[in-house]
Amino acid sequence: MAEDTSSHKMVATNHRRSRTKFTEDQLKILINTFNQKPYPGYATKQKLALEINTEESRIQIWFQNRRARQRFQKRPEADTLESSQSQRQDQPGVEFQSREARRCRTTYSTSQLHTLIKAFVKNPYPGIDSREELAKEIGVPESRVQIWFQNRRSRLLLQRKREPVASLEQEEQDKIPEGPQGIEDTQNDSNFSNDSHFSGARTW
DNA sequence: GTCCTAACCTATTCAGCGA
DNA sequence: TCGCTGAATAGGTTAGGAC
Numbered sequence A: 001m002a003e004d005t006s007s008h009k010m011v012a013t014n015h016r017r018s019r020t021k022f023t024e025d026q027l028k029i030l031i032n033t034f035n036q037k038p039y040p041g042y043a044t045k046q047k048l049a050l051e052i053n054t055e056e057s058r059i060q061i062w063f064q065n066r067r068a069r070q071r072f073q074k075r076p077e078a079d080t081l082e083s084s085q086s087q088r089q090d091q092p093g094v095e096f097q098s099r100e101a102r103r104c105r106t107t108y109s110t111s112q113l114h115t116l117i118k119a120f121v122k123n124p125y126p127g128i129d130s131r132e133e134l135a136k137e138i139g140v141p142e143s144r145v146q147i148w149f150q151n152r153r154s155r156l157l158l159q160r161k162r163e164p165v166a167s168l169e170q171e172e173q174d175k176i177p178e179g180p181q182g183i184e185d186t187q188n189d190s191n192f193s194n195d196s197h198f199s200g201a202r203t204w
Numbered sequence B: 001g002t003c004c005t006a007a008c009c010t011a012t013t014c015a016g017c018g019a
Numbered sequence C: 001t002c003g004c005t006g007a008a009t010a011g012g013t014t015a016g017g018a019c
Helices: A024-036 A042-052 A056-074 A081-086 A110-122 A128-138 A142-162 A164-174
Strands: none
Touching: A024 A042, A024 A056, A042 A056, A056 A142, A110 A128, A110 A142, A128 A142
C-alpha cells in the first residue's frame, strides 16, 4: 500500500507496514477479548491471531492502541492527582489480575546478532521491507526484529546520555569490519550519529 | 480538511539467562 | 547475585484512508 509516490521525504524502502483493516467480525472478537482481558498474555494473543487470521504482532499493537484510547477517554474525570498516582504501579487503571505468561525470550545466535548489528549500523530505523528481509535472513519473525531494533536504539540512547564520549567510541566499534553474510540494504537514510533521529521527528 | 486509528517512536520497567 | 538484553508497557507522534 504505502507506495513510493511521496516525492521528497521518503527514503527508498523505508516504509511503514501498510495499515491493517480489521473486519467487523474481527473487531467484535478483539473488543470482546479486550473487555475481559485488556492485558492478554502471549498464549491469548496467539489464539486470537489464529482465530481472526492475522499476525500476533498486529494483535499486540491493537491492544496497545486500544488501551491508550481507553485511558484517554477515561482521563477527563479521573484526572486528579490522586487518581493519576494510583494508576501507576504497573496496573494502569485496571483491576489487578495475575498476568498471563509473556512470550518466551528469544535467544539470538552470534551470527544472527552479527547480522542485526550490521543492519543497525547501516540503518537504525529500517522500514517494513528491510525488517522482513532481515527476519527472513536470520529466521525469526519480523516482530522480533522490530523489538530488537527498538531495544537497541533505546540502549544506545541511554548509553549516550550516561557516557557521551565512550558511546561514540562504541559506535565506531560497532561498525563491524567484515561479516559472514551481508545485507544489501539500500537504505542510506541514517547514520545513527545523526541526532535528529531522536528528536521524535522521524521522516519516512 | 477532519477524524479515527494502525503503525511506529522513546522511555521505562519487568524478567530470563549466563557469567 | 548481577549485568545484559528480550519482552511489555505508557504515552506520545505520524500517517493512511474513510467521510
